[in-house]
Amino acid sequence: MTCFIVHACAFDCAPTHGEPNNMTCEPIEIYRDIFVHDRPLMDTRAPIEYSKGSFPLATNLPLMTDDERAQVGTCYKQQGQEAAIALGHQLVHGEIKAARVQAWRQFCEQHPTGYLFCFRGGMRSQITQSWLKESGLDYRYVPGGYKAMRRFLIDDFERQMQQNSLVVLGGHSGNGKTILLNELANGLDLEGAAHHRGSAFGQFVNAPSTQINFENQLAIDALKINAQGFRSFIVEDEGRNIGASHLPLSLYHKMEQAEIVVIDDPLGVRLGRLCQEYVVQMHQQYQQAFGEEAGWHHYCEYLQQSLFKTRRRLGLERYEQLSLALNQALKTQARTEQVDGHYAWLEPMVRDYYDPMYDYQLNQKKDRIIFQGNYADVKAYFTHQADAA
Structure with a gap:
């Protein structure tokens, strides 16, 4: 009934609303x-x-x-x-x-x-x-x-990686890469498919995708973009792994050779986006998922554990300083609902940890950069490219 599976020979359900008929469609x-x-x-x-x-x-x-x-x-x-x-x-x-x-x-x-x-x-x-x-x-x-x-999804994705072009969207943390990807019709959101933002602070409230679900979602997203007539994709600059999910090799190898467009916004603008994403939105999402009291506990735990993951790269002394700043910001937020205190740990975290790490990575592929500008400039660049295609 279950463990022995026989192939069906007849598909006799009636079609509804003009959708493909199992009996007539391949x-x-x-x-x-x-x-x-x-x-x-x-x-x-x-x-x-x-x-x-x-x-x-x-x-x-x-x-x-x-x-x-x-x-x-x-x-x-x-x-x-x-x-x-x-x-x-x-x-x-x-x-x-x-x-x-x-x-x-x-x-x-x-x-x-x-x-x-x-x-x-x-x-x-x-x-x-x-x-x-x-x-x-x-x-x-x-x-x-x-x-x-x-x-079908695996084969179609591999076909698209062979036949279609790719541009990588780069930039420091907080430059709004994922936001822009979702504003572009041919943006392929790898982090959205993985249900993880790919950093120490990258977990979502709900569990990350399984590898199979990640691959399925990615292939479906690419299929939909292709169905709109696009023959190129824009993806965020990522490593081989996003959380627990690893990129299909065909995609990763293509990204290693692709041209790069870089968003370069001022640090203050970037910090505002990061505070909104990792503080304001995550707090809201944890409360929606668990209720006010339990949600606050999970939210605090998320920030503290995410910071803890960076302790080796930060060094113990620097980690202790940022941990104290984070805990103070949480106390202030709990008392006043104000989130500005989080800049005290966010700014040095970005400036001293994430930025140098990404600068090193981007320097290794600087010869592939074809355009660089602020968020608005990059969005205009991609819009012009789409109009010219």
């Missing part, structure tokens, strides 16, 4: 439509499979729980396919089956243009679709399932 056309147009997806794989990686708009509504899947898998290995199928139906029947079908129906009714999928578009998809039909609802499933969609 699978690759279906995959492209799903990702370019953000079709909702119902992932019927077990939670443990989903947790390792899925797609941005996928909701996990499994046919079987992890425990049920494990039991069926053991049965399949020991007694064969027929016994495993029988056990699967024994485990998922009656009220359990009814509850799962009801959850599937709710999803399908809320998302009539979506699809369901399992690992290979085999038995789990067919059973889910069959039970939905028994309840009076037709719904499409993805031919080839998760495996085929993932392969």
Whole structure:
């Protein structure tokens, strides 16, 4: 029922709202439509499979729980396919089956243009679709399932790295590189895909992406840019790793050879952006996620632990000074809600830690710099380039 997957031969769901019909479209056309147009997806794989990686708009509504899947898998290995199928139906029947079908129906009714999928578009998809039909609802499933969609994304991304050009956007911390990337139609936000900003202070409130989710999101973002007619991408200057995620080698090697455009804003402007991003916004996000009291605790812990990660490069004495300044700024913020006190540790952190480190890195590739200016100048440069293309 789960551990043995057979390929589906017929795709008999009726199309809705003019979307591709499983019976008439090539699978690759279906995959492209799903990702370019953000079709909702119902992932019927077990939670443990989903947790390792899925797609941005996928909701996990499994046919079987992890425990049920494990039991069926053991049965399949020991007694064969027929016994495993029988056990699967024994485990998922009656009220359990009814509850799962009801959850599937709710999803399908809320998302009539979506699809369901399992690992290979085999038995789990067919059973889910069959039970939905028994309840009076037709719904499409993805031919080839998760495996085929993932392969499509990997292959398409590699193709784009071979065929399309790339420009790297550089600049010191606080120059607004990520902000600008998201204002440009062909900006590819690597940090957004990784769900991490790539520095000691780079974690988000929620967990970073798994490697699979990072690669899937990155490929989907590139696919959407390409679908708009762009044949070039703009990416932020990054190392091989962003948090726990590592860049696909095809992208990283292309970045190593790409031309570079550098944003160069004054330190005061940069500090204002950093304070807004790492202090004001992170405080707000932690409170939204955990509530006022617990959110404050998590926010303070985030700043203190992030600073702690830099202690070796800073040196113990410098770290102690900045730690005292940070704790004082937090006390002031808690008492008055004012955040200006954070500049006392932010400025030396940027000036003495991040700037020298990036200056050294940028100097290694200075021969590839083709334009340099403040935020407005760089935005105008890219806008002109897009208009001239």
